[in-house]
Amino acid sequence: MTRGKITAIISNLITIEVDGPVGQNEICYILHDEVRLMSEVIKVRGKSAYAQVFESTRGIRVGDKVEFTGEMLEITLGPGLLSKNYDGLQNNLDDLENIFLQRGIYAPAIDPEKIYEFTPMANKGDLVRGGDWLGVVKENWIEHKIMVPFKVHDLVKLVWIAEKGEYKVKDIIAKVENEDKEVIGISMMQKWPVKVPVTNYKNKPRPFKLLQTGVRAMDTLNPMTEGGTGFIPGPFGAGKTVLQHAISKNADADLIVLTACGERANEVVEIFTEFPELVDLRTGRKLQERTTIVCNTSNMPVAAREASVYVGMTIAEYYRSMGLKVLLLADSTSRWAQALREMSNRMEELPGPDAFPMDLSAIIANFYSRAGYVELFNGKTGSVTFIGTVSPAGGNLKEPVTESTQKVARCFYALAQKRADAKRYPAIEPLDSYSKYLEYEEFSKFADENIEKRWVDTVSKAKDILRKGIETYEQINILGDDAVPIEYHVRLWKSELIDAIILQQDAFDEIDQNTPVERQQYMLKKVLEICDMDFEFEDFEEVSTFFKQLINHFKQMNYTGFHSEEFKKYEEEIGNIIQQTAV
Amino acid sequence: MKHTRAFQKIYTRLSEITKATCTLTAHNVGYEEMAIVDGRPAQVVKINGSKITLQIFPGTEGIATNSEVIFLGKPPVLKVSEDLTGRFFNAYGEPIDNGPEIEGEEVAIGGPSLNPVRRKQPSELIATGIAGIDLNNTIVTGQKIPFFADPNQPYNEVMAEVALRADANKIILGGMGLSNDDYLFFKNKFTHAGALDKIISFINRTDNPPVERLLVPDMACTAAEYFAYHKHEKVLVLLTDMTLYADALAIVSNKMDQIPSKDSMPGSLYSDLAKIYEKAAQFPDGGSITIIAVTTLNEGDITHAIPDNTGYITEGQLFLRRDTDIGKVIIDPFRSLSRLKQIVQGKKTREDHPQVMNAGVRLYADAMNARTKRENGFDLSEYDERCLKYALDYSRKLLAIDVNIGTDEMLDTAWGLFRKYFKAHEVGIKESLIKKYWSGDLQKEEELDFIESEADFE
Structure with a gap:
């Protein structure tokens, strides 16, 4: 193996003089005072390798020895990843005993000694390739497929497979023979370099299936799809994190990978405290059972922050290959971009806009493209849906991270300070936000069949009413309440009705926090019926009184069980109110 | 500083001197190690082969190419023990109060971060007596929150007051x-x-010298960790002014030829600030570190890189504003936010706390709208008039920073104001709470009937 000696140190960037071949992104270890500090090569020039250190570099000296591994940053994949809390390098945080994170101390991601009941799915003699399913074990309640390692690119022959029974994760459960007649043993665990996408699937069609999040401002107005991509930019205090938490609690996904990337530790602690308690409404199981957390909080070493998003993505891709619906959330991708900026800066690269590296948009595009809905070789499908938050400096969306993300993400959920200030939560601005999937024919067809005929048209009608409402609001503000015709007030209040009933949602109410799509369809139809009606009013104050009354009743509906007695009672009262006023 | 030891090698050939740094050739030097240059404390910030760059905390005025340089073989340290209590130190942890030297264990400052899974969720209320904080933006132990204030506002006075009233061990x-x-x-x-x-x-x-400031937060946090983690005490850390700290970061990064990012700040500003603020924590065995800081703003501009990055790191912010109507400084109820308030409000405090807080602020917002209306020359409704009167009282009795009452009293005061200016259905509070707190004796029968017939409580 190649070895080297440190020749320069500046913050977490070191230069190493190497004695042999060295690869870009190769992992090396600094040997310093009994500890081994993990680093990654990010540039090579002649005999000098530049590496970012994933730990504090305090006390490191010129001349300290470095050992290279010949491998890129790899993580371990296998049963036992679920419900774990990892750091950005996939160390199991619960296994690190010290209360403070000591550098150079690493904890394995999964326990190789743990025993699982293995049931074979493939047969001796089968021709298999990377990603093909060999057998299955139960991990929590998930059917965890044991696959041919992704690194096996060619078709190989399965020459032996273990019988149904209990095996340790590290045990050999199958043997394959390659073209050169070499026999390779396969255990339940495998390694994969995080920066390389897992591509063991047949094809990746355009996403078309709605991914329910239970958040009306998303599902109804700007839907996310299985395998889709989206991002949530917003100034601090606009509710990015609350929204991400709401999505992670209610989304209709088989499992969730949460990447806390350079964010507050107390927010992660909130997840650690709540998720073991909260129940997934669809399965009745604890949320923690379907969640894996990768966290690099803002005070943890900055280089590992970049790694954390890739670790999260690789875990998500691994489960996708089992035919599962995976939702990956990253909060926040801006911190990741800042980590790239810090390194680029130290390497004295010529800066791009706002001192970010020139290739920032390429890096972001590459990452988002790893999400997707895929058809596996066995005909099954799986998906990785990715939603990232962006924390734009000063809340200004004209900055490189937001702009680069906007180019690649298909959904945009803009959080507006104005809505947050007015306590209109979630603060998703309905008109600035968009979902490109609404324009997909495939989605349109899916919605026709699964939600309602011409659903997409219905949604754009609701958006038009909102748009008109905003225009009217401005006119009324300029001219004064009295100076505009009464229809203006009616127009405004129709849009207020949609805003209050469809857009606004109480994330802390047991019922309102999660609205299934049938209910969303029902409510939208109900609200639009009213928007289609003509009313007669004496003056503008009558308009607001009438609509306030309506909104109040609709709100009560939102707070009660779908089609429950109470729900019907409010519905009836709404009918009465309307009959009195409608023309 | 008196650190010279007889056997240490003395270097006397500096090859480069800038306003904040110097460079020399030396061997076997560790990164972030401390050194003494011409009697001044310095720290290694860059090593390139045998060329060592030092940041000299007191500045480089008068440093010559033949100045004496001694390396100390250790990062900046603080001696920690109970003896620290009641003492005043400079940025290096040396006494400036003419008291004796501190005896204690030497701890490197800026130590490793806490394993997030070992933290506990903050859950203990910190009472300050200031209603703008306790009622509207409750602070809890283990939280980190800055005051965002213009330089002419009395932020240090408010902070000192908060510190003295808070029930902290240190x-x-x-x-x-x-x-x-x-x-x-x-x-x-x-x-x-x-x-x-x-x-x-x-x-x-x-x-x-400004560069010395860079050591202060780490010194304070290291002392805090000693008392909070080792002695299980409730520690309150006050940092003022973090804007000047960030300015010092910018100076050093500039002298080291780093490319600046937004507002001439170093690209690592977010990580640098986070490393300090994230020292705030609730430890599993009772101790806690709470950080209250001050970030001074330039004419209330929160989009500047320093407050902006701070806002993304801290758990909320407290805005000071001069209310010209009552002639007092108040805690702005709109722009202030404590992200951890819902952990304690209504759970550790009286049940009506969250609703009363929201109602109070919402009515104040109505008053502000009424004011805009008046300024634009529109007619005010009778409700608007009442809102405006309410706002004056609310500001004086609850938002002003000279308020000093218990949380229950704050809630009672708020109910009193609601009663004085509004009808029960106008405050938008849950029916069950209205029945309980909308004072029984003053209640007329028909008014109660009216409340019950009114269905629009959210």
């Missing part, structure tokens, strides 16, 4: 670029309050 003051007057203010305030026995101060004054 108060650690980290003063960065503190004017001599403010330093004396803190000193007198703490002495007169008889609180010196729980106060520890690390002070960098305006007459001290």
